[in-house]
Amino acid sequence: MNLQAPFQSPARAADPREARRQIREGLHTGHTAGLAPGYLQGNLVILPAEHALDFFRFCQRNPKPCPLVGVSDTGNPDLFTLGTDVDIRTDVPSYNIFRDGVLTESVPDIKALWGEDSVAFVIGCSFTFEQALVTDGIRLRHWDDDTTVSMYRTSIQTTPAGPFRGEMVVSMRPMTMANAIKAAAITAxxxxxxxxxxHIGDPAQIGIADIAKPDFGDPTPIEDGEVPVFWACGVTPQRTVLEAKLPLVITHTPGHMLVTDIPGYEAGGG
Structure with a gap:
């Protein structure tokens, strides 16, 4: 299943409101890595209200892959807790539409699909801490190459809630062991x-058979002297929701996040 949108180079706006304006007007349709650095970015899952409480419980029970940072009011697309004029129907570069667990299309906005019973969940994204890593001198190759971070399905199981269950998805960034130790301290x-x-090191220990073939995103070569470093990934709740085979689920396309007005230091706890 291809969950990804065609890649287009980002405009890399520094201000989150300007980034959302460009996205809303169709001027930026690519991934959001490096966009509005220093501000919290979020993964997106939109469900019917009847399933919202179970999904909330799932996020609470699985905080590593599902750190919940915002929830809309039922039927209200304005996520006012995450910034000024944040319209969840238009402010993500690419949305994936799933019906009964099957990807049917990717679209640039969901104005025609948002309903009175829609509830949007925004889940924290690793793009938020990447600026801190770069500032501390840790190279991120997908930034250098302007590609989408590599993501993999694993054998790590989540804690279920209602119909939601399944394996954890992780994102991977190769780096030296010294930088891996430093990155672990920063991202904590x-x-x-x-x-x-x-996880750091052997991908087979978490059920990844071929590190050169990510399930989502672009391949990221691992150079001599580097180890793969794996973080829990917000694609996890997407996969979990799809396995539940609900009639309609809307998500962001992997790598194409919601940019919020929340400074990154707040996401980091200070």
């Missing part, structure tokens, strides 16, 4: 952006 300060890594 960002619990609302997945926090510290869940």
């Amino acid at each position: 300060r960002f619990p609302h952006a997945h926090g510290a890594p869940v």
Whole structure:
């Protein structure tokens, strides 16, 4: 199943409101890594209200892959807790539409699909802590190459809630062991952006058969002297919701996040 939108180079606006304006007007349709650095970005899951409480419980029970940072009121697309004029129907570069667990299309906005019983969940994203890593001198190759971070399904199981259950998805960034240790300390300060890594080293230990073939995103070569470092990923709740095979689920396309007005240091706890 291809969950990804065609790649287009980002405009890399520094201000989150300007980033959302560009996205809303169709001027930016690519991934959001490096966009509005220093501000919290979020994964998106939109469900019918009848399933919202179970999904809320799932996020609460699985805080590493599902750090919940915002929930809309039922039927209200304005996520006022995450910024000024945040319209969840238009402010994500690409949305994936799933019907009965099957991807049917990817669209640039969901104005025609948002309903009176829709509830939007925004889940913290590792893009938020990447600026802190770069500022501390840790190279991120998908930033250098302007690609989408590599993501993999694993054998790590989540704690179920209602119809929601399944394996954890992780994102991977290769780095030296010294930088991996430093990155673990830095990202631990960002619990609302997945926090510290869940695994460092041998991918087979978490059920990844071929590190060169990510399930989502672009391949990221691992150079001599580097190890793969894995963080819990917000694609996890997407996969979990799809396995529940609900009649209609809307998510962001992997790598294409909601940019909020919340400074990254708040996501990191100070």
